[in-house]
Amino acid sequence: MILHRPIPDGFVIKTCTVVHKADGWYVTLSLSDDTVPAVSPDINLEKTVGIDVGLKDFLVTSEGEVVPIPQFARKSEKRRRLLNKALGRKRKKGTRRRQKAGKQLSKHYQKVARQRKDFHFKVAGQLLKQYDVIAHEALNIKGLAKTRLAKSILDAGWGEFIDIVTAKAERAGRLTVAVNPSGTTQNCSGCGIKVPKTLADRWHSCSHCGAELDRDLNAAINIKNLALGHWVSKAQRVSEAVAGVVEKPRLTA
Template structure:
C-alpha cells in the first residue's frame, strides 16, 4: 500500500535561500527541456495533410525522448558547473516530469484523455523538487537528511507508522513556508480488498444547498469556506491594486492574498477528510453520482461548485475506501432527482423546487433525499456487490 504524509519544514535562512536557488535552476532546466521537445514537434509535424508535387522537405531531427534528454545532464554540469550542486536524481526527475507532460499532450493519459499544450513555467509557478529514491533512516527524530542539501528540521505532527518505508521525498514551497511530502509504502498491507458487508450501503446526493444527503436522511451542511472569506479577500486584493508594480509592498500584499487562499483550501480539505471518514466509519459501501464536475464548473453555478470541491471530496473518499478495503461506486446521474424513489415514475421538477411530491404513489419527501435513495438503488446491479453477496451466502 502507498500513502503520503506531509510535514512542515523549518529550514534556516541559508537553507531557505538554497531551496529557492535550486527551484530557480530546476525551473530553467525544465523550460529548456520542454523547448527542446517543442522544437522537435514543430520541425517534424506537417500542418497540412497533403503536399505539392514539388516540395522541399526540411531536415528532420530525432525525437528527444526520456533517455536522450537524460544523457544531456552530464554535459549540462560541464557547461553550467553550478548544476553539479544539485543531486543527480533530482535533475533526472525533471526529465521525467517533462516526458509525462509532453506525452499527455500528444498521446493522452491512461484513459486516452489528452491535456492541453504544456506551458513554460515562470519562477513563481515552479514550486517542487523531488528525490525519487531516498535511503532508509533519512528521518531521525525531527531531522531529515536530504542528499547534497543537508539536514533540515521537520515538524512531525504525526509519527510514521511502523513497517512503512520512505520511498520518495518532495520539497514544496507554499505561501506560508516549505513542506516535505513523504511517499510511504508497506508491503505487508494486502492490496486485495478484505470482505465487507454488502448490505451496509448508502447513497449520497451531492448538492449546493447541503453538501450531501445520505439515503438514510442524514444531512451534512455545506460550509462555503470561500464565500465566507470573500470580505477578507476583497480588502487585501485592493491593497495589491493600489500599490506600485514591482515594489516590495506589493509583493507583501500578494503574499497575504496567497496565504488567505491557502487557508481557505486547507479548511476545505480538512472538511472533506472528516466527512469521508465519518461516512466510511458508518458504511462499507458508498454510492455517488458520476458527475460531470468540469461541465458544472462552467455554468452559472461555477463559484458554488468550486467552493464545494466535489471532485476533491470524491477523490479523497475513493482513496480512503480503497485503503480501508471498502467500496465506492459511481452510478449514472441521469434522472436521479426527477424519478420517484418509491414507484419510479418521472416527476419533473425545476431546480428551485426542493420537495418531491409523487402524484402516482403519493410519496412525499425532500428532493435531495429522494435522489439519494435513487442513487443507492442504482448500485444493486454492481458486479462487486453481487459477487460479495454470493460469497456471503
C-alpha cells in the first residue's frame, strides 16, 4: 500500500472508507483530534468578504478580486469530448477495445476531479489567509433566482468548493456564513433599491444612487452586507440582553 501521510499521535480513527477508483483501491481514514479549536474568539468582522460565482469567472469577491476559471477546466472539456467520441465509435459491448476506451474516460474524470479539488483547496487557502469571515449564498434554497440556473455550468463544483472552504475555515477557527440569495443580483449594493437585470446585463447601473459597477461585484458586496447584517443584528441582540440584565437591579433598587 502507498501511505500518503503517517497517522499522527493523539488522533483517534473515526471512520474508514474503501473506494474502488479507475486506477485502484483507496482507503480513506478520518481522524479526530479534540485539541483543534472550534471558533477562534478573535474574529475580526472587518475582515469579512462576500464571494459569488461570476458569470464568466470562478468567483468574484466583494473587494473586487476575481478568480478566473482555471485553464485545466477548459482543456479537460476538450479531451472529455474526444474520449467520449472514441468510446462511442467502439459500439460492441464487452470487447477489449471498448473496455479500454471506457477506462480511459473514467481515468480522465478522476484526473479532472483531482485537479478541481486541488484548485478549490488553493483558492480556499488564499481566501482564509486574507479574511476571517467568508460569506456566500446559501445553496439549495427553494425558488432560486433564474440567473442562478443559467449559471449552473459554472456552478458545477461550487457546492464542493463551499464545503471545502467551510471545513478549512472551521479548522482555522474562522467563519463561513451562508446568506439568503434572494435579491443579491438585482438589488443595488449602494442603496438597496431593485435594479432589474437580465443575464445579458453585465453591468449594474443604479439611477437612484448613481452606483456603477460590475454586476458580479455588486452581488458579492450584497452577500457581504447580508452577512454583516446577520452579525450586527446578533451583536445587537446580545448587547440588548446584557443591557436588560444591567437595568433590572437598578429598577428594583
